[in-house]
Amino acid sequence: xxxxxxxxxxxxxxxxxxxxxxxRPGSTAAGLPGLTLNLxxxxxxxxxxxxQLKFLHTTLSRRGLxxxxxxxxxxxxxxxxxxxxxNIKQLRGKSSEDLHKLWYVLLKEKNMLLTLEQESKRQxxxxxxxxxxxxxxxxxxxxxxxxREREIALRLLQxxxxxxxxxxxxxxxxxxxxxxxYKEWPIPWYLNKKYKKRKFYYLPHVNHFxxxxxxxxxxxxxxxxxxxxxxxxxxxxxxxxxxxxxQSQ
Amino acid sequence: YPLFQLGGPQLRIFRxxxxxxxxxxxxxxxxDTVQFRVSMEMTKVDIKNYLEKIYNVPVAAVRTRIQYGxxxxxxxxxxxxxxxxxxxxxxxLGQGQTFQFPNLFPDKEQDTETRSFDDFRNKYMEREKQxxxxxPRRGGVPDWFGL
Numbered sequence: 292x293x294x295x296x297x298x299x300x301x302x303x304x305x306x307x308x309x310x311x312x313x314x315r316p317g318s319t320a321a322g323l324p325g326l327t328l329n330l331x332x333x334x335x336x337x338x339x340x341x342x343q344l345k346f347l348h349t350t351l352s353r354r355g356l357x358x359x360x361x362x363x364x365x366x367x368x369x370x371x372x373x374x375x376x377x378n379i380k381q382l383r384g385k386s387s388e389d390l391h392k393l394w395y396v397l398l399k400e401k402n403m404l405l406t407l408e409q410e411s412k413r414q415x416x417x418x419x420x421x422x423x424x425x426x427x428x429x430x431x432x433x434x435x436x437x438x439r440e441r442e443i444a445l446r447l448l449q450x451x452x453x454x455x456x457x458x459x460x461x462x463x464x465x466x467x468x469x470x471x472x473y474k475e476w477p478i479p480w481y482l483n484k485k486y487k488k489r490k491f492y493y494l495p496h497v498n499h500f501x502x503x504x505x506x507x508x509x510x511x512x513x514x515x516x517x518x519x520x521x522x523x524x525x526x527x528x529x530x531x532x533x534x535x536x537x538q539s540q
Numbered sequence: 541y542p543l544f545q546l547g548g549p550q551l552r553i554f555r556x557x558x559x560x561x562x563x564x565x566x567x568x569x570x571x572d573t574v575q576f577r578v579s580m581e582m583t584k585v586d587i588k589n590y591l592e593k594i595y596n597v598p599v600a601a602v603r604t605r606i607q608y609g610x611x612x613x614x615x616x617x618x619x620x621x622x623x624x625x626x627x628x629x630x631x632x633l634g635q636g637q638t639f640q641f642p643n644l645f646p647d648k649e650q651d652t653e654t655r656s657f658d659d660f661r662n663k664y665m666e667r668e669k670q671x672x673x674x675x676p677r678r679g680g681v682p683d684w685f686g687l
Contacts, residue, residue, distance in 0.1 A: 355597035356574065356639055359562040367648040394555045395594060405561040409577070410644050413564055431557075438555070475543040 358399055359406050371420045377430035382437045394434055401427045464490045466497040466504075558582055560590065560629075564641040569630070571638040572600075576629045580606065587629050598634035 365371050382390065404424045411418040443453055458472040480486050527534050541551055558579040565575045578587055584602040591597045609623030633639060650658070674682045 355595050355637075356562070356633075358595055360642060360644065366642075366644050367646045391555065398556070398559070399594065402559055402561055405559055406563070407644065409561055409563055414645055416645050435555070477543065477545070 368419050373423045376426035379433045382433055390434055397427050397431050461491055464493055466493045466501040572633045574631045574639050578627050578629050580627050600634040601632040603630045
């Protein structure tokens with residue numbers, strides 16, 4: 292509970308920093324102005340030195356349900372300024388704890404934006420700055436990717452397996468090959484009547500169809516690549532001055 | 541998620557991906573009730589824990605229902621278009637807290653740019669309406685008639 296309280300306190304401060312882009316670091320409560328800066332003020336040029344991380348100010352966040360809504364100063368505005376989304380490269384440099392806190396900050400921000408969207412639909416008004424939603428979604432996806440990468444690396448070092456759940460390659464009766472992850476069942480497969488009727492092999496007459504499928508996929512790929520090439524040629528013809536200079540010279 | 545069997549560990553989710561949005565109630569609700577739209581997979585216990593841990597809001601009771609999204613609108617191909625289903629949660633706050641859904645679009649004073657644009661737009665609409673009406677000297681009759 293203490294950890295979640297500390298997290299909530301930090302989240303509140305970080306959320307405040309995120310919402311009003313360009314927020315002054317002095318506005319945050321005593322604690323980690325340096326940390327707040329390092330996490331959010333990427334657009335600003337100034338970088339302040341990182342202060343001691345030991346002193347964590349753990350006040351309970353008194354704004355409970357207010358966090359579902361934006362800063363009251365932004366209500367009724369046409370546009371709200373916001374910074375860029377989090378890049379994967381920027382996130383890879385953060386510690387796991389920071390990423391965990393950032394995830395919750397982004398979650399609360401997304402909740403707030405969704406509330407705003409729904410309310411704007413209800414009131415038949417345009418939502419101010421809907422691009423914030425996409426930025427938050429992208430950042431959350433990036434965090435997920437980074438955490439997954441770290442998990443895979445750790446798992447490889449500790450156990451030698453890449454995937455969290457073991458699996459195997461399987462064929463279905465149509466000749467397709469797919470990766471099947473083992474799932475948890477309450478009963479074993481030999482007691483499952485429906486499962487026993489399924490066939491995990493294919494008969495020789497299916498080879499013809501496998502070849503047809505392969506040809507179809509190759510055809511589509513070739514068509515896509517040709518289309519891309521012709522598009523590039525057309526663009527080169529229309530805008531010769533924008534052509535990328537080849538490295539032959 | 542891993543299957544639960546009697547005696548197994550409780551499911552704990554780190555970095556939950558569930559979103560909750562507060563909505564304005566269509567029907568007037570009691571003072572302490574907040575209405576949310578939640579993900580379809582969330583349970584009452586989940587919602588209570590979510591609000592208490594992440595938002596630090598004391599929750600007394602949660603009631604949920606699933607709202608069916610209609611499937612009777614048709615697109616340009618005459619295919620039925622489904623509106624998505626969603627779960628609605630009515631959360632009653634503990635410790636006697638009350639909540640009123642705020643007005644997120646208050647009228648703000650417009651700056652000179654928007655004001656001038658609005659004036660320009662009004663004048664244009666007036667001119668269009670004047671042109672639509674007939675000549676007042678002929679009694680408002682449109683010009684189609686007569687010479």
